[in-house]
Amino acid sequence: MREDAMKTIIEPFRIKSVEPIRMTTRPERERCLDEAGHNLFLLHADDVLIDLLTDSGTSSMSAMQWSAMMKGDESYAGSPSYFEFEREVQKITGFKHVIPTHQGRAAEKILFTVLHKPGSVYLGNTHFDTTRANIEFTGAKAFDLPIPEGLVPSQKHPFKGNIDLVRLEKALDEHGDKVRAVIVTVTNNSGGGQPVSMENIKKASALAKEHGVLFVLDSCRFAENAWFIKQREDGYKDKSVLEIAQEMYSYADATTMSAKKDGLANIGGFLAMNDDELSMHASNMLILTEGFPTYGGLAGRDLEAIAQGLREVVDEDYLRYRVRSVEYLADKLEAGGVPLILPAGGHAVYLDAGGFLPNIRPEEFPGQVLANELYLEGGVRGVEIGSVMFGKRDPDTGKHVAPPMELVRLAIPRRVYTQSHVDYVAEVVLAVFARRESLRGLEMTYEAPFLRHFTARFRPLAQTVAR
Numbered sequence: 001m002r003e004d005a006m007k008t009i010i011e012p013f014r015i016k017s018v019e020p021i022r023m024t025t026r027p028e029r030e031r032c033l034d035e036a037g038h039n040l041f042l043l044h045a046d047d048v049l050i051d052l053l054t055d056s057g058t059s060s061m062s063a064m065q066w067s068a069m070m071k072g073d074e075s076y077a078g079s080p081s082y083f084e085f086e087r088e089v090q091k092i093t094g095f096k097h098v099i100p101t102h103q104g105r106a107a108e109k110i111l112f113t114v115l116h117k118p119g120s121v122y123l124g125n126t127h128f129d130t131t132r133a134n135i136e137f138t139g140a141k142a143f144d145l146p147i148p149e150g151l152v153p154s155q156k157h158p159f160k161g162n163i164d165l166v167r168l169e170k171a172l173d174e175h176g177d178k179v180r181a182v183i184v185t186v187t188n189n190s191g192g193g194q195p196v197s198m199e200n201i202k203k204a205s206a207l208a209k210e211h212g213v214l215f216v217l218d219s220c221r222f223a224e225n226a227w228f229i230k231q232r233e234d235g236y237k238d239k240s241v242l243e244i245a246q247e248m249y250s251y252a253d254a255t256t257m258s259a260k261k262d263g264l265a266n267i268g269g270f271l272a273m274n275d276d277e278l279s280m281h282a283s284n285m286l287i288l289t290e291g292f293p294t295y296g297g298l299a300g301r302d303l304e305a306i307a308q309g310l311r312e313v314v315d316e317d318y319l320r321y322r323v324r325s326v327e328y329l330a331d332k333l334e335a336g337g338v339p340l341i342l343p344a345g346g347h348a349v350y351l352d353a354g355g356f357l358p359n360i361r362p363e364e365f366p367g368q369v370l371a372n373e374l375y376l377e378g379g380v381r382g383v384e385i386g387s388v389m390f391g392k393r394d395p396d397t398g399k400h401v402a403p404p405m406e407l408v409r410l411a412i413p414r415r416v417y418t419q420s421h422v423d424y425v426a427e428v429v430l431a432v433f434a435r436r437e438s439l440r441g442l443e444m445t446y447e448a449p450f451l452r453h454f455t456a457r458f459r460p461l462a463q464t465v466a467r
C-alpha cells in the first residue's frame, strides 16, 4: 500500500451513472416468493432490493469500457476487436491460442467435448456446478479433492481453496490414463471463493505433467486469486498482480475463463491453450456451436469491453477495495456470531447454513430456507450452494445424498454496491439469525435432470403440515 494512504479503504472510483433500486414490502415479497415456487432464481429481478445472487455478469462497467464498446468492430471475420482481445488475453495468460466464447460454460463444453474418451475422469479442487455438469453430460466423472481444511467452514487457512496434493497423486495413480485433465479453479468458488496458492498450483501442475495429464486453470477470478497470493504467500509481496497472474498461468496447459467475473464484463469468456492440435479441434467445435474463431459467441463490442476490463481488473487499488469490501461484510457477521466460511472469500461471503439452521436436515434444504428468509426479511437475494445445487438422489434407494457443506453465498457484484448497502445486508442477516429457531424446512416439488437448482420448485413444510 502507498505510504501516504489513509486507513479507510475507499471505492477507487466515483459514480457517473446511477440505477434506481426498488423498495418492496414484506407482504409483496411473500407473494413474489410464493409465485417463484420458493426459488430465488425464478424471481423478477426488480422485486429484489440488493442482488447478491451472483458476481457474474453483474459488474458495473467503467467509462473506459463503455467508450471502448463504441470502437467495437462487427466484422464477421478478422475483426480488429478480436485482435485487441487476443492481445490482452495473451498478455495475462501467455497462451498461444485464444478462443472467444459467449461465457465460461461454453468454453467448458467445448473443452470437455474435444477431450472426451469413454470412461474419462477429471480431478479438481472443487468443480463449479457448470463444470461438473458439462463433464457429466459427456458421460465422464468429476472428482473433487479439496484440502481437508476446505471442508470445515470455521477453520481459517490462508489458501483454503488448495487441491489436496496427496489425494491428487493417489487419484492420478488409481485412474491412470482415464484422467483427461486436472482442473484447478481459482478462486475455488464452490469451496467458498477461497484462493489457491502458487505453490499448490505449481505442485499440482507438476503432478499432472508427471502423469502426462493436461493441467487446466478455471480462472474466472484469476485477479482476486493473484491478489491473495500477493498478500498471503511468501515471496510475492513485491510482485505486481499481473506478474503473479502470469506466473499462475505459466504452470497451466489451458484455461477456461468466464469474463463475466474478472473480465469486468457483462457477457463473454474464452478458452485458451498452447497445444496446436487441441486448439484446432476446439476451434472446429467453436464454429459449430458459437461462431467464427474471431468472434466466438460475442459481438465485437463485447470483445472490446473484455479487453479493457482485463486491463482494469489487475489494478491494485481496485483489488484492495474489492477484497476488503467482501471481508468487511464477513467481519460484521462474524462479530454477530453468524456461522460462515472463514476467512472471507474474494468475491463472496458464504453463510454456513448447516451451522445456522442445525435443526433443518439436508433433505429439507437448510440453505434454500436461509436464502429465502434473507429475501423475505430485507429483499436481499443470495444463492444456495448446498443440497439443492449439489445434492443427489441415490439411484438405488432414492434417498438424499447431501454434499459436504450447506452454504448460502452472498456474492458481491464488482463496483456496484457501496458500504451502506453492505451494512444493510449485514443487518438483514443478523435479523434472520436472531429468529433462526422459528424457521422450517422445504420440500422439493419439481426438479430438472441437470442443474436442477435453476428451475426447482419448493413447498414450505410447515404449510404442508398445516393444510
Ligand code: F0G
Pocket: 053, 054, 055, 056, 103, 104, 105, 106, 128, 130, 131, 185, 189, 218, 220, 258, 259, 260, 268, 269
Ligand atoms: N467456473 C466457475 C468457477 C464459475 O464460478 C462459473 C460461473 C463458471 C465456471 C461458468 O461461467 O457463468 O460464464 O458460464 N459462475 C457463476 C456464479 C454463474 O454465480 O458463480 P459462466
